[in-house]
Structure formats: C-alpha cells, structure tokens
Amino acid sequence: MQENAIIRAVTSIDVARAAGVSQSAVSRAFSPGSSISARTKQKVLAAAASLGYRPNRIPAIMLSGRSYMVGVVIGGLENPFYATALERLATALQESGLQVLLMHVDDALTLDSALDRLVSYRIDAIVTSLAIGSKSVVQALSQLRLPVVCFNSSHVGPWISTVNSNNHGAGLVAAHLLGQRGVQRPLWLAGPVRNSASRARGKGFCQGLRVAGLAPALTRMQGNDTYDSGYDAIACLRKQGIRPDGIFSSNDMMACGAIDALRECMDLQCPRDVVIMGYDNIPQAAWRSYDLTSFDQHTEHMVARAMELLDEALGTKDSPLSRTYIVDAQLIERGSTGSGQ
Amino acid sequence: MQENAIIRAVTSIDVARAAGVSQSAVSRAFSPGSSISARTKQKVLAAAASLGYRPNRIPAIMLSGRSYMVGVVIGGLENPFYATALERLATALQESGLQVLLMHVDDALTLDSALDRLVSYRIDAIVTSLAIGSKSVVQALSQLRLPVVCFNSSHVGPWISTVNSNNHGAGLVAAHLLGQRGVQRPLWLAGPVRNSASRARGKGFCQGLRVAGLAPALTRMQGNDTYDSGYDAIACLRKQGIRPDGIFSSNDMMACGAIDALRECMDLQCPRDVVIMGYDNIPQAAWRSYDLTSFDQHTEHMVARAMELLDEALGTKDSPLSRTYIVDAQLIERGSTGSGQ
C-alpha cells in the first residue's frame, strides 16, 4: 500500500524471491516452450502478477545482439500515400514480432545523424520510403553493415535491397491510354528532380508517347509532388497559352491541384476537355470532386515483399543481401479519363 | 580486407585494445564533458573510426533505467490530420533527444498486448492520439506506472496527462457563425460515438444553437470520421427530404464527403445554398474543390504542451503526474461559409 516505496522497476530477482524459486525459473516461466513444471510456472506467474513484474527485453538484446527493432526512416507524411504505407508497414512489422523505431527526416541531409541514433539502439535492420537520391547516402547505408530495405529507390549497393513500383511500365500504360483517348497535346507533370521513381515514370511516359507518335507535342512541367505545385503548373501554362488535353501526373496530389486549376484558371472540365491521370491512388483520388484515374502501387504487395527481404536478410546475418523486387502498379480507371462509373 | 571475418559488432573493448587504452577511456571519448586528454581522445576516435565502432546505447539503458524511447501509440493514419500530427510529434521528440517506438493499433482492443510489448522495451513514457474511450484502457495505462500523455481524450487518471483541443468552445463558435449566416436548418454531423472530442464538439454546438434559438431545428447525423460517412449522411438526408442550410461536421474528412454529396445528390452549392464547416484544418480543406472553413487544432501548440508534460513527468519520476491542457482551436474561414478570398 506504500506507493512511495517503489523506486525501481520490479525485476526477476524480486519475483524469484517472492515465489521462492530461482531467477532461472522466472525466466523460464516467461519463455514459451522452456522446460518448467506447471506448478512452478503458476507460482512464478502469481508472484509476478502480485508484484506487477513486467519482463525486460533490454538485457536479452545485449545477450543475443538482436533487438527485434527495425529502424523505419520516413518523411513526407503529409502525402496520404506515405501515411497509409507507413500504417501498413508498421502493421506488418508488428505482426512479425518486430518493433518500429521511427525516424522522421525532413531531408536527406539530416539522415546521417538520424542513422547514428538508430544504430546506437542496435536495430536489426532499416526500412525507408525515402527517395534515396545521392550516392553518398547509399554509401552511408552500406557502411552500417545492416540490412536496408528501400521503397522506390534506384540506387543499389551491398546490404541494400529495394522494392520498386513498376514506374517505367506504368508510364508506358499511361501514354497508351492517353493515345486511346485521342489526346493531341500531352503534358507530363514531373515530380521532384531527385525522385528516381518520378524520373522512371516520365521516361516510360515519353517512350510510350513516341510509340503513339505523340512525343513531339509533349509539354513538361516541373512540380514537387504537392497539391500547390500541380495547381501552379497549370496556372503557369495558362499564362503561356498552352492548353493540354491529356495529363499524366507523377503523383495524385499534383493531379488534384491540376484538376482544380484546370477548372478555375482555364475553365476546362475533366474528362470533357482534358483527361488526367495520377499515381499512388490516394484516398482523395476517389473523392467525387476529383474522381481521378490513378496507378495503385499495391502497397500491401510491396510491404509483403519488403517483409520477405527482411526475413531473409535477418536470417543470413553478416552477409550483405542485395535484391530488387518490381511490383506492377494497377491502373484504376475513374472519371478523369472518361471511364467513370 | 577480410569482410567475412567480421562476425559480431565492434565493441568498446575492441577499440580500447586497438588504441592501447582502457575501456573507460573509450567511454569517456564518446561522452561529452568527461575528463579526458585531447591526445587520448584523438587516439580513441581514430581507432574507433578505423574499426567502424558505433556506441551501443543498450547497456546504458540497463544501467540508468532510462531508454530515451517514448512509445507512440497511434491509429487512423488515413486521416491526414493524424498523419501530420504524428510527423510533428516525432520531430519534437527527436529534437528532445527522444526516440519514437511506434505502435500502430487498429482498435483499442489490441491495445493491451501492444502496451506489454512497449513496456518490455523499457520505454520512458507513452504518447497516444487514440481516442481513449473506455475506463478499462485508462486503468491499464495507469497500472503501467509510466507517464502517459493523451491527445483529445476525456478520461483522466494517475500518470495520465492530456492535451485537448477546446472542442466545446469551438462548437459554440461554430453555432454562432452559422447563426450569423442566417442558417435556419442546422445539421450536426457527428463523429464516432466513442470519440469524446466529437461529443464535446457536438455539445458545444447544441449549446450555441440554443443561444441562437436554432436548437429546435437541429438535425443530427451519425458518421464515423470518414469521407464516405459524410457523403452517405447527406445522401441519406435527401431520401428523408431534409435540406440543411448550415452544417457543422466533427471533422474535415466527413465535411468533404458532405460537400460532394450536396453537389451530386442535392444539387446544392456551398456557400450559396448551404454553409459548412469542419474540424482539423487538414490540407484538403484548403484544396479549391472544397475551400472548407475549419477549426485548426494547432498541433504545433498541442505537441509543445505534450513535450512540456513529458519533460516534467520524466523529471519527477515515480510520482504520477496528471494534468490537462486545453488549447483553443482557431477558426479558419474559407469559402464554404461565404468568407472566401
């Protein structure tokens, strides 16, 4: 009843004393599958419950060298795509008995110190959805001698595995679809220059347009994956007197901005005057105001592949795994390309 | 050059041997402010660099009993509000030298096992944005004897502190604004029943309507904080032949759904035929298709308050802190209430 008397956490020694058994017995009572009599186990559990004992995994990390913590390095959660991807990834990791040590980084510059902190907690591996652009970052990651799994990153190296959406293939499909819709003045709304996934989408799109004979008419606008940049790109085109009739946007956020700008600045309606498609299939793409055709990256599949890579890498410790999975994106046709319900 | 030779991580003992100093010297070289000669420190750092030594914080956790990890329990990341709130919280924690041990839970039912796992890593505290509805959850949290900081939760208890948006006050303001706009048939679009923040907003709104003499005309629809539930609520009203002319939605997601349904199902325009306001001020509220008036919870302030609570609780260990902060929400007027640009 003396609440103040409790100064430090209850340990297995305390439980052992209270139950009149050895410390090993306490350990066994809490380790499934270890040889312990039902009677002893019950005694231990009773004592543990009455003392409020909770097993401490920290010492086990020291002994085994495995923490069962995975460093998850993310950024850009204001994009619903990354937010839901994180949710799925966290769920999958937890189901595999792994903990998520989250690290938010604003830009790749702060990555180095972030990695030091993660590593000091003896994480078993790193998973990141960051668009790993620079070679130096890849080198930093490789030097950790820790399994790394990246999403939509182009750089490879020892210890680094990657799960990519089939960005190039989706670009081809996008061009094909626009061709089918009779588009004459295509527009490519590019994501950040350093984003290799965006570059791959753009390349595929251009190649597809060449096949369709539309390449010479291509306009290209630079965005940064935000709604505002999509809006501004269209507003900018209006000033230049350019009127696209078919748009492929590197992501859905920009596409939504573009749709609004088309309505407000150019008085153009989708899909009557212009067809448009995005990438990521964020929830807002299905919202009625946008009804946006988009490529779904199938984050469930991508996360599942990432978990496979993780399992393998954690099994074959101390040998650098480096593999790449490509997951096809699925075209979700909606009203913005005239394929409405 | 023998990569295979490296089996286990480099320890401070290895560095000490390589540098020809004691293990303590290595420790001191990596502990800022400890008494060590420049010469020794340099020797150690050089040896550490060449061996690729990285300090291990796990033993320090055992010694100090503090892990500098905070368990962050979240859910509902598909709502951009929670995603950006998490981003801000993670940033603040990292800046304070704390790590984020993330735990995603789908519903409060899975919370118990999640807590066990978090506690086994000897986290210093817990921060959660979950709408802690049930008393049993509060009890479970209290029994951890660990500082807990909740966002927008109504239940209190020992060890549990709370940072709340002024939900009731915002409801009053919403009613007042609708009254000013000459609304005659107000609608309250409620969030999940178990969400105490939503209930408080609703109460404030009703009270405000009574003041304005509009309470008898109030319609109430039950939603679950999703876009679809907002859309469906309006679609349902149409069938019942009810035409609201002023709506207060418990969150922005539902408000967006409502706006789309008003357009599509009822052919009503905002703000000409109906004014509407939401809560959270998610990025989509500013998107041109919605241009939604909303209450901004000021997550920066709320996170800052949470960090204060955390600092205090971590300082005064073993004495249960229990405090509540109320942060006023700021009305952001946009076109949906006729206050457009």
Next chain:
DNA sequence: TTGTAGGCGTTATCAA
C-alpha cells in the same frame, strides 16, 4: 587524467 572493478537484468550453459 587514467585504469580497475563492479554491476545493470536477463538468458544460456552446465551440473545436479
């Protein structure tokens, strides 16, 4: 300033 020794709380190993 430097080195030595002990301990943090658990698990693995071994002997009983």
Next chain:
DNA sequence: TTGATAACGCCTACAA
C-alpha cells in the same frame, strides 16, 4: 525439472 554461474557491453565509482 531445477539452480548456480557466466556472459552480454557499457558506465560509474574508486583508486592510482
């Protein structure tokens, strides 16, 4: 099945 012991890697006294 049980208990004693060593070990994990570092930090904090304390002694030199």
